[in-house]
Amino acid sequence: MSYDALLWLSFGGPEGPEDVRPFLENVTRGRGVPPERLDEVEQHYLHFGGVSPINALNRQAIAAVEPLLDLPIYFGNRNWHPMVEDTLARMKADGVRRALVFPTSAYGGYSACRQYDEDILRARAAVPDAPELVKLRQFFDHPLFIDSFAESVRAAAEPFDEYRVVFTAHSVPVSADKAAGPPEEGGHRYSRQVEEASRLVASALSLPEYDVVWQSRSGPPQIPWLEPDVVDHIEALHDKGVANVVVCPIGFVSDHLEVVWDLDTEARDRAAELGMGFARAATPNGDPRFAQLVAELVGEHTSDLPARKLSAFPAAGCTLNGAPCVPLCCEPAKRPAR
Numbered sequence: 001m002s003y004d005a006l007l008w009l010s011f012g013g014p015e016g017p018e019d020v021r022p023f024l025e026n027v028t029r030g031r032g033v034p035p036e037r038l039d040e041v042e043q044h045y046l047h048f049g050g051v052s053p054i055n056a057l058n059r060q061a062i063a064a065v066e067p068l069l070d071l072p073i074y075f076g077n078r079n080w081h082p083m084v085e086d087t088l089a090r091m092k093a094d095g096v097r098r099a100l101v102f103p104t105s106a107y108g109g110y111s112a113c114r115q116y117d118e119d120i121l122r123a124r125a126a127v128p129d130a131p132e133l134v135k136l137r138q139f140f141d142h143p144l145f146i147d148s149f150a151e152s153v154r155a156a157a158e159p160f161d162e163y164r165v166v167f168t169a170h171s172v173p174v175s176a177d178k179a180a181g182p183p184e185e186g187g188h189r190y191s192r193q194v195e196e197a198s199r200l201v202a203s204a205l206s207l208p209e210y211d212v213v214w215q216s217r218s219g220p221p222q223i224p225w226l227e228p229d230v231v232d233h234i235e236a237l238h239d240k241g242v243a244n245v246v247v248c249p250i251g252f253v254s255d256h257l258e259v260v261w262d263l264d265t266e267a268r269d270r271a272a273e274l275g276m277g278f279a280r281a282a283t284p285n286g287d288p289r290f291a292q293l294v295a296e297l298v299g300e301h302t303s304d305l306p307a308r309k310l311s312a313f314p315a316a317g318c319t320l321n322g323a324p325c326v327p328l329c330c331e332p333a334k335r336p337a338r
C-alpha cells in the first residue's frame with residue numbers, strides 16, 4: 001500500500017486568553033464535567049497567558065520528523081485549530097488519497113485511542129470523498145519510547161543519592177478503564193499499559209521500587225476515577241520518610257498543560273512545602289528518539305519495518321477510517337446527561 005501523507009492528530013489547546021473557554025467547551029461537550037471544574041481549569045490556562053504549550057510542541061515535533069520521512073505531514077486537532085476537519089479538507093484539496101495518521105497518545109483506552117478514531121470518523125464525514133486514513137498503532141511499549149523515558153528519569157534523578165520514582169498518567173473514570181480494550185481481554189487496557197510502560201522503564205533503570213499514580217482528574221467528585229492522585233501520593237511518601245521524588249509523566253508525550261501545571265506547579269509546590277526534593281523527568285517530545293519512533297511506526301507501513309515492542313500486549317490501535325480495533329473495544333462510557 002502506498003501513502004501520500006501523514007496526518008499528525010492531536011488534542012489541541014488554546015493560543016490566547018479568548019480561546020480558553022471555547023476550547024474547554026469543545027473538550028467537555030456532553031461529558032458531564034461540572035462548571036466549577038471548568039472554572040478551575042480555565043485559571044490554569046490563564047496562569048500561562050491562555051496559551052497551552054501543546055500546539056507549539058506539536059509543530060516542533062513535526063519539524064523534527066519531517067526530514068526523516070518521504071511524506072508531507074499535516075497537523076490537525078480534536079479540540080482546537082487547526083481542527084482535523086479543516087486539515088483533512090486541505091489534504092483532499094492537495095490531492096491526498098490515502099494517509100497514515102499519528103495520534104499523539106501512546107496508549108489504548110477511550111480518551112487515548114478510541115476517541116481519536118471518532119475524530120477520524122467525524123473529519124471524514126465532513127469531507128466529501130475523503131482520503132482513506134490508516135491510524136498508526138499504540139506505542140507505549142516501543143523501545144524508543146521506553147529508552148527516552150529511562151534516559152529522562154536518569155537525568156532528573158542526577159541531583160539525588162536516594163529517591164523514589166513515581167510514574168504518573170492522566171486519570172480516567174474507573175468505568176472507562178474497565179471498558180478499555182476488547183471485552184474478551186477483561187478490560188483495564190489503559191491502566192495495564194501504563195503499568196507495563198512504567199515497569200519497562202523501571203526495569204531499564206534497575207529501580208528496586210517505584211509507584212504508578214494518576215493525575216488531573218476531572219468529572220464530578222462522586223464518580224470514581226483512577227487513584228491515587230499524584231499530589232496525595234507525594235504526601236504519603238513524605239509520611240513514610242521518602243526524602244526525594246522523581247516524577248515521570250509516563251502518560252504524556254509532551255510538556256502540555258497537565259505537565260506544566262499539575263506536576264511542575266502543584267506537585268512541585270506541595271513537595272517544597274513538605275521539604276522534599278522534587279524533580280520531573282522530561283517528556284519524549286524534544287528527544288530525537290521520539291522523531292525516530294514516529295518514523296519507525298510509519299516504516300512499519302511503508303517499508304515493512306518489523307513492529308518493535310517490548311510487551312506482550314497486541315500492537316492495537318491500527319485501524320482504517322476510524323473503525324474500532326474490534327467491535328466494542330474501548331466503548332465510550334454512558335455519561336450522565338447534564
Ligand SMILES: CC1=C(CCC(=O)O)c2cc3nc(cc4[nH]c(cc5[nH]c(cc1n2)c(C)c5CCC(=O)O)c(CCC(=O)O)c4C)C(CCC(=O)O)=C3C
Nearest residue numbers: 011013027031041052054105111112170172218256257258
Ligand atoms: C487519558 C487522557 C489523556 C492522555 C491521552 C492523550 O494525550 O490524548 C488526556 C490528554 C489531554 N487532556 C488535555 C486537556 C483536557 N482534558 C480534559 C478532560 C479529560 N481528559 C481525560 C483523559 C485524558 N486526557 C478525561 C477522561 C477527561 C474528562 C472529560 C472527558 O471525558 O473527555 C479537559 C477538560 C477540563 C478538565 O481537566 O476537567 C482538558 C482541558 C490535553 C491538552 C492539554 C494542553 O492544553 O496542553 C491533553 C493532551
Ligand SMILES: [Fe+2]
Nearest residue numbers: 111170216258
Ligand atoms: Fe484530558
